[in-house]
Amino acid sequence: MTAGLVLQGVSAGYRNRRVIEALDLPPVPPGTLLGLLGQNAAGKSTLLRGIAGLGQTRGTIALDGTALPALPAAKRAALVGYLPQSLPPPSPLVAYEAVLSACRAVRADLGPQAAEAAIERAFGALGISHLALRRMSELSGGQRQMVGLAQVMVRSPRLLLLDEPTSALDLRWQLSVVEAVRDAVRATGAIGIVAIHDINLAIRACDQVAVLAHGRLLAAGRPAEVVTPAVLAESFGVESRVEACSQGVPVVLVDRALPRS
Numbered sequence: 543m544t545a546g547l548v549l550q551g552v553s554a555g556y557r558n559r560r561v562i563e564a565l566d567l568p569p570v571p572p573g574t575l576l577g578l579l580g581q582n583a584a585g586k587s588t589l590l591r592g593i594a595g596l597g598q599t600r601g602t603i604a605l606d607g608t609a610l611p612a613l614p615a616a617k618r619a620a621l622v623g624y625l626p627q628s629l630p631p632p633s634p635l636v637a638y639e640a641v642l643s644a645c646r647a648v649r650a651d652l653g654p655q656a657a658e659a660a661i662e663r664a665f666g667a668l669g670i671s672h673l674a675l676r677r678m679s680e681l682s683g684g685q686r687q688m689v690g691l692a693q694v695m696v697r698s699p700r701l702l703l704l705d706e707p708t709s710a711l712d713l714r715w716q717l718s719v720v721e722a723v724r725d726a727v728r729a730t731g732a733i734g735i736v737a738i739h740d741i742n743l744a745i746r747a748c749d750q751v752a753v754l755a756h757g758r759l760l761a762a763g764r765p766a767e768v769v770t771p772a773v774l775a776e777s778f779g780v781e782s783r784v785e786a787c788s789q790g791v792p793v794v795l796v797d798r799a800l801p802r803s
């Protein structure tokens with residue numbers, strides 16, 4: 543049995559359209575946060591949806607030796623938490639209730655006290671306890687996005703699939719939210735995959751990155767090894783520099799858009 547996530551020969555797409563073609567990802571060990579990078583329409587959301595069991599897939603998708611597509615939906619939902627790109631709706635529920643109902647939907651095994659403790663942990667880890675009693679309809683977009691993430695984290699899935707979880711967040715919250723997810727996967731031995739457009743944030747916070755281009759895997763590995771001007775030119779069509787900042791962390795500086803080939 544291979545511990546962690548194995549994707550081999552994975553194709554994913556929609557009824558009339560295959561987007562991801564025969565993708566092989568090096569095994570992702572437990573405790574890893576993987577950043578999924580790539581230009582618009584590269585296939586990041588399609589791949590995350592496919593791993594989550596939405597849409598059409600083929601190939602091997604296995605978590606800790608268990609083939610996910612073979613699992614009953616309820617079991618798969620308990621193992622895999624998926625946060626779509628769209629924000630949770632501005633419902634009249636308070637944030638606590640929204641997270642409680644997400645927890646109950648998948649973790650019927652938790653009694654009231656365990657559920658309450660899990661909710662407090664999720665709010666605390668994300669630093670949003672102050673939002674617990676606010677109505678979803680009265681929260682900002684970024685605040686709702688953080689509650690959406692709490693709805694996934696409260697279930698303690700073994701695999702978190704997060705589609706641009708920082709798209710509505712400001713600088714401080716982008717970093718703290720991604721670091722909270724990284725700390726949670728490290729502490730529990732879960733795996734997180736986060737589709738993200740901010741490459742410098744990915745370099746800083748992710749253990750590994752995978753770069754998609756036109757539905758195929760272009761490169762995967764440690765951020766400092768994968769994020770190079772050549773990969774950025776091929777995947778994003780930009781001329782760039784990768785320079786070490788004063789703290790020694792690689793930083794991407796984009797100089798210009800390359801002409802479309």
Ligand SMILES: Nc1ncnc2c1ncn2[C@@H]1O[C@H](COP(=O)(O)OP(=O)(O)OP(=O)(O)O)[C@@H](O)[C@H]1O
Nearest residue numbers: 556557559561580581582583584585586587588589
């Ligand atoms: N429901 C759908 N039916 C058919 N094709 C779709 C559907 N949703 C997305 N696509 C197509 O799949 C391709 C990949 O889209 P996807 O949303 O996976 O890209 P992405 O890398 O997540 O992009 P972005 O960074 O813009 O969110 C695109 O060409 C898109 O037009």
